[in-house]
Amino acid sequence: MAGVGFRRWAQALSKGRGSGISALLSGCRAASGVSNDSLPGPYPKTPEEKAAAAKKYNMRVEDYEPYADNGEGFGDYPKLPDRSQHERDPWYQWDHPDLRRNWGEPMHWNFDMYIRNRVDTSPSPVSWSTMCKQLFGFIGFMLLMFYLGEKFPSYQPVAAKQYPYNDLYLERGGDPEKEAEEVKHYEI
C-alpha cells in the first residue's frame, strides 16, 4: 500500500517539465533552464526576423549579421569577427576575467577555440612579409655560406702529413699478398 502511494508520488513529481533536481522536488523550473525562445532558430529572412534575432542574442541590429544560408546549418546564429580572446582588453573588469567575457554577451561560434589557452589571432610584432623575408633570408644566407665553404675550403699552408710503410698500406687494410706501391718520404 505504501509502495503504491510512493510510486504515484514519484510519477507526479517527474511529470513536471524542467531540468535537474528542481523537476523532481517541486515540479517548477529553475531560471537557469533554457527556454525554447532563447535557443537558435532558422535563418532570418525578413527585417523583423532579423531584429528579433538580434534582440535574442543581445546584439544591436546594426551589428547583427547571420551566416550565409547555404545549408551548413548555422540558422540565425550571429557571425562575429574571428578575433580570439587574447585581443580583448586585459585591464577591463570582465564578468569572467579568464574568458574576458561579460554575462549575456553573444559567443563566437568557435568560442572554445578562441579562448586564451588556444588559438591566438593577435597581431604579430612585424608583418608576415617581414617575418618571411627575415627567416628565409637568414636560411638562404647560411646555405650560401656553407656552399661557398665547400667550394673554397680553408686550410693551413702545409703539405699532406707523411706516413711510413707505404702510407700505412697494410694498416689501412691493404692486401698482404699484393705488392704495395712504393712511397718514399724524404727529409727537408
Place this chain on the structure above:
Amino acid sequence: MGAHLVRRYVTETDTEPDPLKKSPFDPQLGFAERKEREMVATQEQMNLAQLPLEQRDYCAHYLIKLMKCKRDNWPNFLACKHERHDWDYCEHQDYVMRMKEYERERRLQMRKKRIEANAQAA
C-alpha cells in the same frame, strides 16, 4: 695568416699548390741528394701499442715511450714532462717539414710558370 688562401683563390690561382693533390714534381729536383725519413718504431711495435692510424707517423717511437712512461708513473700525471716534450718536438719538426714542403711546391710551380712564360715570349 690566410695570405695563401688569397693567393690560391684570387691572385695566383694557377701556381698556388693544392695540398690535397699529389705533387707533380720529382722529389729529388733541386737537391744534390736527399736523405730518406727514418721510421724507428716497427709495425709490430705499433700494433702492440694499439696506436690509432693517425698517430702511426714518423714520431710514433716517442709516443710509445711516452705511453710507457705514463703507465709506469700513474697516478703521478706530472711525471713524464721530458718524454712528452720529446714527442711534441718531433711532431713540431714534422709540421715544419710540412710547411717547407708546401713552400717548395709553391716555388716549383712559380718556376715552372716562369719557364713557360719565357718559352712563350721567346
